[in-house]
Amino acid sequence: MFAERTKQHGVLQSGAVPPLSVGRPTAGDGGALWRLAVDTGVLDVNSSYAYLLWVRDFAAASAVARAGGEVVGFVTGYARPDAPGTLFVWQVAVAERHRGRGVARAMLDDLVGRGTTFVETTVTATNEASIRLFTALARDHGVRHTCEPLFTEDLFPDSHEAEELHRLGPWPGSPRTRTPGET
Template structure:
């Protein structure tokens, strides 16, 4: 596997305040806690966060400071869309918000050779809309928003999900023909 391939192990990125690196299985409970405390994300079971850290670590990232997870982005490579990272969830601990941490984590994943980034966003999720809009602008990439999932597809009261597709992104020379 080439170093720029999205399934290749990520090397940690360090800034003055945090380390960005793939999650470890032991991080699953911290991801669940951060998602729960966000009060905006659809909360998955603790089991799913632990498994995500095992099975999708290569396409996810945590921000760690002082040994604690301060934020995460979970994602996966879309099987039907090679070179496309689908972002499942983005969350940052309340005390760490307002530091552009979500954008740095998203960039860390995108810089691994993805040509496109996708995510779904509900109309009331202003923070995610701003994150993906700023990411596209900062990368000089097109952002297309299209309806994807209507609210009636979900049990209970759920807003529709709009697809945000960002790209094409510049791919580092080491990533091959992604």
Template sequence: MSGKHANRANGDIRGASGLVIDKPSTKDGAAIWRIARDSRKLDLNSSYAYLMWCHDFADTSLVARAGDDVVGFVIGYRRPTAPETVVVWQIAVGHSQRGRGTAGALLDALVSRLADDGVRLMETTITPDNTASNALFASLAQRWSTSMDRAGTFDAGEFPDEHESEVRFRIGPFAPAPGIRSAS
């Protein structure tokens, strides 16, 4: 993330659009659930799952705020067997923020924060028809001058319900961002 797009103050990141990107709290769980529901693309988890995500994985997740409103989120976790890898579980932005670079800013902020703490790789899964997500993660790799490689597939037949295949991608390695330190 370039210096012109980030200004750390009080542990948050202020993007060029005036959005504030910071750690979620449990009070953000309902807004995150609504954004996921309204995306009509993500697998919707229970509202309780988003509340717990904000509680248990706040250090590897972020929200974008416009004023007091959550307008986007990325939720992830560090893989227990490979702590140098962050797995992005879901990322979405509200309709008002689409096409404004909010999702990219969330991913850049997540990499900036976690690279200084030893994270070198990001993994995610994307359905083959989700061109927006494929482009989002490919542009992350390009901005960070790193690679995005296919890491396998969860085939549709592996799911117990109707579900598209999910292609696993690995992005990285990432180096600590110069001049940007993680918020504690």
């Protein structure tokens, strides 16, 4: 199944780069997630401890991409406690040498494939790559994509761009969109 997603979403396989696999993070991945977040130079980096907790407590709503056993990408997410069936995507990171190969998309497809009704994330208006990623995800899955202001600049105690809420869904086949009696 990943091989199909790999081909469909443009993850390139070549002799120079080991094949990619996508799955849930493990406790041993926390340090690699922190290093990738730092290496991006653009993410709001959490403490290394936060990433260790994340892979322990929210592995079911997160994904890692591996090449040759090395973590080369991650998506951290969580199920919103006050919105059942909603996956909130917190961070997306891909190692520089793997960017532009569909790795982020493959991880998001993996997460959506685990079952969700809606996907939410926040993105700054200047983060064109993330906007393209989530727009394409919604388009290719045939789901609605809305965007609205969530956190304005004045809400942040430090210098931070406004964050807009992107909401995708409902996902076909999700509990909310199944017909009665369908399994």
